[in-house]
Amino acid sequence: MSFSGTIVHADVYSIHYDRELWAPEDPYMFIPERHSSKRHPMAYLPFGAGPRHCVGMRFALIEMKILLVRLLREYLIVSGEHLENKLNIREGTVIAPEEIWIKLVKRSD
Template sequence: MLCILYICKDEKDVDDESLSRVLTYNEVKSNTFVFMVAGYETTSSALAYCTYILANYPEVQKKLKQEIDQYFGDHSEQDQKKDLDYDAVNRMGYMEMFIKEVLRMYPIPVTGVSRQCMNETSVCGYKITKGSVVQADVFSVHYDPDLWGPHDPNEFYPERHEEKRHPLAYLPFGVGPRNCVGLRFAMIEMKIFLTRLLKQYTVVKCDKLEKHFNIREKIVLAPAEVWIKLH
């Protein structure tokens, strides 16, 4: 699909009739910044969390390595040079569950998801009036034992994603028609990176791992530092 945009240098150059089909220069700059942050910072933070989990859960890492070997062969020098097959990466079920569980425990971009009520309704006995804004706290939802049991939501357990959950129980990419536009791209990025990493290395703990793992909120929710060793 080819999309042609007319870009105005100044918002004063835009008349009311053309607003629906024109991007101003400031809008282009703002959206470019958002794309860069959404496309790189979030994925790198998610991968940092992945390495933290791999270091702390060697049994999970072993299962991932077994699945990678199943699809991409042994660790010979010739095999390392093979290109990863897109379809094969997407068929890796345990890898998918692993990433989903990392993002359940450590959501990246937001702490809440806001929606405006368009019609008066009632949810679990609570009356919500038309026009009111409802916000869901992502951490409360992701750690709710009623939504994510019977295994303890505070424990890392990828297999919990084998079970079908409430469609609004999982919110790392938002939800509905305004969810993250880069969802699929981010997932395939992480799958390819982790596959390449674990084909050649084993992630192990080091003395600084927990000491420096302090989650802080700036542009995204990310650890201050992740210290690991690669064998």
């Protein structure tokens, strides 16, 4: 097996507390607003990265998919009475409604 490029080994602690990545604030202080600014995508690695990243994250995603499949097999999703007036779409790069009002109706088949 051949690799092209440079392999860099670094522990997550030294990345999360690197002053160059998290300046001008002190990386040892809890400042939630620091995450609103654009940073390198690998500056914050709560689940790791690459092919061996957190198995817990993969497990949680699989659980959500299984829940959705089981829900859709047993229930029909129909619009609720407040759907049209509560579908306030926020402006931005992602279209994500603040609320979605639906009803779940048990399937008869």
